[in-house]
Amino acid sequence: MDKSSPPLMSHHSFTITIIGCPNCCMTPYFSDFGIICNYRPAVNHEKCVQCGACGNYCTEEAISLESGDLVIDYEKCVRCGGCVKECPADALYIDRKCYKVVVGGCGSRHPQIARTVTECTDVTGVLQILNKVLHLCKQAPFKGRELSFHEVIEKYGIEALQQ
Ligand code: SF4
Ligand code: SF4
Known part of the structure; x- marks a missing residue:
């Protein structure tokens, strides 16, 4: 901050939001870099006694009891993990904890919802994406003003972070 001229303002800062579940109450989708625990x-x-409690709980309608067999639709499931606590028979469990990474969100004059880089990665994967993000920011040209990070993403494409 001491070295900056003009003075740094809030829109100059690179925001990272880390959130513990997909309910996203701290709005990672409006941050430059969002990490969402899944x-x-x-x-x-x-163990399943087919009581239906998990299906009744899931507001994403991701759980069904088809032909007497419990099925989780992972296309619909947002991986909140809430159904696990509802099961009276201890039949549901968390089989994978991972991190969704979203980038390029911005709540300014032209709001942008962050775009998904990956639905599910580990800590190493998160840090690799963050390194690529910082690399892109350093490459971005200056034309009278600094580019917002969502403009950097528009310039280089989300694919640059997925390779
Ligand atoms: S983890 Fe959440 S979204 Fe997925 S099936 Fe369970 S309650 Fe539904
Ligand atoms: S997984 Fe648990 S909550 Fe869901 S139907 Fe089976 S016993 Fe009931």
Whole structure:
């Protein structure tokens, strides 16, 4: 901050939001870099008594009891992990904890919702993406003003972070 001229303002800062579940109450989708903790559920069919409590709980309608067999639709599931706590038979469990990474969000004059780089990666994957982000920021040209990070993403494409 001491070295900057003109004075740094809030829109100059690079914002990183880390959130513990997909409810996203701290708005990672309006941050430059958002890390969203995910909990993927799975079922132990031998323990399941088919009571339907998990399906009633899931507001994403990701759980169904088809032909007497419990099915989790991972396309619909947002990996909140909430259904696991609802199961009275201890049949549901978290089989993978991982991190969704979103980038390029901005809540300014022209709001932008952050775009998804990956739905599910580990800590190493998060740090690799963050390194690529910082590299792109350093490459970005200056034309009278600094580019916002969502403009950097528009220039280089989200694919530059997915390779
Ligand atoms: S983890 Fe959340 S979204 Fe996924 S099936 Fe369970 S309650 Fe539904
Ligand atoms: S709450 Fe548990 S026991 Fe009931 S249907 Fe779901 S997984 Fe099966």
